Amino acid sequence: MSQSGKSDINASTRLCAVLGSPIAHSASPAMHNAAFAALGLNWRYLAFEVQPKNLRAAIEGAKAMNFAGFNLTVPHKLLALKMMDKLDESAKMFGAVNTIKFEQTAGTVQAIGFNTDAAAIALALREDLKLKLRGARVLLLGAGGAGRTAALKLACDGVAELYLVNRTRSKAASISREIKKRFSKVKVFTGYPDREIDLILNATSLGLKPEDPLPLDEKQFSFRQTQAVYDMIYRPAETRLLAAAKKAGCRTANGLGMLLHQGARAFAIWTGRAAPIKIMRSALEKNIYGP
Numbered sequence: 001m002s003q004s005g006k007s008d009i010n011a012s013t014r015l016c017a018v019l020g021s022p023i024a025h026s027a028s029p030a031m032h033n034a035a036f037a038a039l040g041l042n043w044r045y046l047a048f049e050v051q052p053k054n055l056r057a058a059i060e061g062a063k064a065m066n067f068a069g070f071n072l073t074v075p076h077k078l079l080a081l082k083m084m085d086k087l088d089e090s091a092k093m094f095g096a097v098n099t100i101k102f103e104q105t106a107g108t109v110q111a112i113g114f115n116t117d118a119a120a121i122a123l124a125l126r127e128d129l130k131l132k133l134r135g136a137r138v139l140l141l142g143a144g145g146a147g148r149t150a151a152l153k154l155a156c157d158g159v160a161e162l163y164l165v166n167r168t169r170s171k172a173a174s175i176s177r178e179i180k181k182r183f184s185k186v187k188v189f190t191g192y193p194d195r196e197i198d199l200i201l202n203a204t205s206l207g208l209k210p211e212d213p214l215p216l217d218e219k220q221f222s223f224r225q226t227q228a229v230y231d232m233i234y235r236p237a238e239t240r241l242l243a244a245a246k247k248a249g250c251r252t253a254n255g256l257g258m259l260l261h262q263g264a265r266a267f268a269i270w271t272g273r274a275a276p277i278k279i280m281r282s283a284l285e286k287n288i289y290g291p
Contacts, residue, residue, distance in 0.1 A: 017046040020073035034283035063109040069270040070100040077145025084113035116265035118153040124257030134158035142203035143171035155183040192220040207239035223248035
């Protein structure tokens with residue numbers, strides 16, 4: 001045992017990691033390593049900066065080195081779809097991969113893609129903002145991997161109206177067409193609402209850097225036209241978007257809850273054990289908010 005009380009890393013240690021670009025802000029290692037330690041598992045969780053052009057090589061390398069699994073964040077969730085050997089129903093349903101399990105079958109290692117984001121965002125909205133999705137009117141900012149998953153989950157859970165805004169309008173239009181085909185009862189639009197809504201949900205990466213502009217165009221839509229704002233970003237703990245929303249009187253929440261619940265599901269997929277939610281939440285809060 002090391003002086004910290006954790007077992008030393010050795011040849012039997014199972015490894016997991018999160019891949020992304022950027023990745024320095026990630027709190028996932030703190031959350032997962034606390035969970036592994038709490039259950040006495042000889043596992044470790046790392047974070048790697050991986051450019052999109054190197055994602056396939058990273059996945060193949062992990063197979064060769066007997067990694068247990070990966071999490072994927074920006075910009076890899078859509079790219080990974082075509083790199084999997086198998087897709088779980090969750091990845092098929094929501095069209096993005098944020099969790100990979102490396103499974104050995106008949107002497108070969110397969111990369112199996114899962115989506116744990118969709119259930120996590122719905123649970124986080126319910127817990128952190130006391131928001132019921134069925135019948136809600138939502139403005140979703142972003143149509144990348146996280147945005148696409150969020151849009152499909154919102155539609156699946158029965159929102160009444162969904163407004164999609166993205167820098168590249170064609171991506172929002174593509175998701176809009178898919179929702180109209182799969183969830184015909186949901187009214188889906190590309191562009192800003194012309195009425196009051198229940199929620200603004202930010203699924204873009206704007207806010208990670210202090211110099212980032214707001215993901216919301218206030219000339220086209222005002223914070224005073226919504227009741228609540230959720231930002232998937234969790235570091236910084238209060239983005240410019242959340243600060244502006246709070247000033248306008250909105251209920252606000254950052255992405256800590258979503259990170260927690262997608263991570264807990266990934267933990268269960270890799271280890272076959274129930275995730276110690278309270279310990280993981282405590283580790284995240286300490287890492288993001290400080291002691």
